[in-house]
Amino acid sequence: MSALLLRDLRLALRAGGGFGLGLAFFLILVVLVPFSVGPQSALLSAIAPGVLWLGALLACLLSLDRLLALDYEDGTLDVLATAPLPLEAALAVKSLAHWITTGLPLVIAAPALGVLLNLPVAGFGWLVVSLLLGTPALSMIGCFGAALTVGIKRGGLLMSLLVLPLYVPTLIFGAEVARRGATGMDAQTPLVLLAGITLGTLALLPFAAAAALRMTIK
Amino acid sequence: MTLRLTDVAVARGGVPVLSGVSFTLEAGSALVLRGPNGSGKTTLIRTIAGLQPPLSGHIEGAEERVAYAGHADGLKAMLSVAENLSFWAAVYGRRDIAPALAAYALTPLADRLAGSLSAGQKRRAGLARLMVTGRAIWTLDEPTVSLDREAVAMFADAVRAHLGAGGMALLATHIDLGLEAQMLDVTPLRADARQRHGASDEAFL
Numbered sequence: 089m090s091a092l093l094l095r096d097l098r099l100a101l102r103a104g105g106g107f108g109l110g111l112a113f114f115l116i117l118v119v120l121v122p123f124s125v126g127p128q129s130a131l132l133s134a135i136a137p138g139v140l141w142l143g144a145l146l147a148c149l150l151s152l153d154r155l156l157a158l159d160y161e162d163g164t165l166d167v168l169a170t171a172p173l174p175l176e177a178a179l180a181v182k183s184l185a186h187w188i189t190t191g192l193p194l195v196i197a198a199p200a201l202g203v204l205l206n207l208p209v210a211g212f213g214w215l216v217v218s219l220l221l222g223t224p225a226l227s228m229i230g231c232f233g234a235a236l237t238v239g240i241k242r243g244g245l246l247m248s249l250l251v252l253p254l255y256v257p258t259l260i261f262g263a264e265v266a267r268r269g270a271t272g273m274d275a276q277t278p279l280v281l282l283a284g285i286t287l288g289t290l291a292l293l294p295f296a297a298a299a300a301l302r303m304t305i306k
Numbered sequence: 307m308t309l310r311l312t313d314v315a316v317a318r319g320g321v322p323v324l325s326g327v328s329f330t331l332e333a334g335s336a337l338v339l340r341g342p343n344g345s346g347k348t349t350l351i352r353t354i355a356g357l358q359p360p361l362s363g364h365i366e367g368a369e370e371r372v373a374y375a376g377h378a379d380g381l382k383a384m385l386s387v388a389e390n391l392s393f394w395a396a397v398y399g400r401r402d403i404a405p406a407l408a409a410y411a412l413t414p415l416a417d418r419l420a421g422s423l424s425a426g427q428k429r430r431a432g433l434a435r436l437m438v439t440g441r442a443i444w445t446l447d448e449p450t451v452s453l454d455r456e457a458v459a460m461f462a463d464a465v466r467a468h469l470g471a472g473g474m475a476l477l478a479t480h481i482d483l484g485l486e487a488q489m490l491d492v493t494p495l496r497a498d499a500r501q502r503h504g505a506s507d508e509a510f511l
Contacts, residue, residue: 091396095385102384163378167435170355170374171397306358 089173089181096185106154110190111197114147118201129206136205137215137266143201144194144219145226145255151190152230152251153244155182156301160238169305175298180290183224183231191223207270214269218282222262225286228293229254235297239304257285307333307367309443309474311354314363315497318349322361322497329490333442336465336475336487345492347478351445352376354476373441375449379432383421387412387431390420395438406437409464410457425452433461437468444468444475450483458483 100107121139122132159165159182168178198219199212207215233251237243264278308330315325323346331337339347353360355374381390391403407413410430415423420431429452436444444465450458462483465475469485477487 091393095382095389095393098389099382099384104384161378162382163376163380164382166352166357166376166378167374167380167394168397169357170372171439172370172399173397 089177092168092173092178092181093185096182097188100185100189106151107189108193110147110151111193113150114143114194114197115201117143117146118204121205133206133208133270136202136207137211137270138263139205140198140201140207140215141219141222141259141263141266144191144198144223145259147194148190148223148226148230149248149251149255151186152234152247155186155231156234156238160305165238165301165305169302175301176294179231179235179297179301180228180294183227183294186231187224187227191219191227195219195223208272210272211266211270214275215266218262218265218269218279221265221279221282221286222258225258225289226255228289228297229258232293232297232300235301235304238301258282258289261285307442307472309354309368309476310364310366312364312366314350314353314365315361316346316349316353316358317361317497318346323349324492324495325361325497326495327363327490327492329488331443331474331476331488333472333474334469336469336477336485338483338485338487338489339476339478339492340480340489341492345496347492348376348447350492351447351476351478354443355445368443371441372443372445373436373439375432375436375444375446377447377451379428380435381420381428381431384419386417386419387423388416390431391434391438394435398439398441400438400440403434403438406434409437409467410434410460426454426457429453430457430460433464437464442473444473446475446477446479448478448480450479450481 099105118139125131169175195216198215202212202215230251233247236250237247240246261278261282265275265282268275268278310330312328314327315322317323327350329337341347352358354365354368355372356368388403391406395401395403407416410433412430412434415427420428433449449461453461458481462485465485469475
């Protein structure tokens with residue numbers, strides 16, 4: 089399993105691996121927001137948690153089509169399916185690699201972008217905590233969506249349509265944690281629910297993703 | 307240690323392609339599948355490798371013992387040959403890739419990116435992957451495509467060595483490798499394509 093993780097990380101860092109694409113998208117999207125809503129610092133600071141969360145979610149979505157499609161095309165998934173490693177574990181590891189190369193950089197970059205959006209000082213910690221807790225669920229749900237659509241030619245749009253509704257609970261509670269934290273309210277309830285969603289996702293979706301993938305490569 | 311198929315029927319895209327496939331493969335022996343294009347050789351091999359369930363019949367002795375090599379080589383273009391093989395060796399809980407590199411004359415290419423290899427060199431690296439798995443049953447689908455004559459000889463030697471060590475090989479190929487192998491012509495086993503089992507949903511997926 090560590091071999092698979094290391095291989096995916098190494099591939100992401102090599103040329104054409106797509107590392108940083110999601111991050112660059114996130115940066116540009118958030119930088120564009122002040123241009124589009126105008127230089128009203130009160131309005132920006134009110135929408136900052138929601139914009140940062142939406143940006144992180146879209147950046148995550150953008151990189152999902154590489155998660156399994158490349159391995160499907162070059163026959164790696166066929167061989168992995170016949171390997172001693174359970175397919176469930178392989179997909180969980182691939183989601184982890186996706187999170188490390190996509191989700192984690194977003195978490196780290198988010199505070200810097202919070203400054204651009206005039207995020208209140210109290211909100212920075214909560215923003216990082218909510219993204220840290222929420223983005224693993226985004227990668228795992230995305231892996232499930234990718235497994236469902238991997239056999240379909242140009243299935244990227246279909247995957248987005250399948251995955252975005254599944255992102256809704258994570259987005260609601262994640263953005264709520266960041267918003268309540270930024271406005272000085274108690275954020276414990278949405279934080280606990282966000283953690284619950286993420287843990288439930290990590291526990292169940294590897295099995296769903298593996299079942300979907302077995303159907304695809306059949 | 308035998309691989310036994312009893313009255314196996316297989317389908318592709320919901321359409322049955324072969325039925326009544328029965329054979330026994332003993333340790334140290336090879337079986338070559340013959341038949342025209344579209345006769346179901348690939349589907350049969352994928353079924354034995356466990357990538358899809360048979361429509362009916364039994365496959366004994368294949369569980370967790372098959373190394374599968376399909377039309378695609380499972381190589382990552384941006385990893386070197388050695389990195390690709392080391393990865394697969396680690397997946398199968400093994401480490402030593404030097405014999406596999408040597409058997410296919412890949413040692414000088416070990417540090418080249420797989421994406422920069424020629425088609426035949428890629429195929430050799432893909433075949434070398436079977437050796438690092440340490441699995442007993444090799445299932446090979448058209449293994450000699452894009453190989454030159456010397457590489458075909460390397461491949462035949464590798465299969466012979468594998469059989470000599472008590473392994474088994476199941477090959478779908480049109481080339482005579484000079485192996486002592488049983489032949490199975492799948493042409494007479496063609497299934498009646500009109501018996502469709504759950505055709506609509508499977509064909510859609």
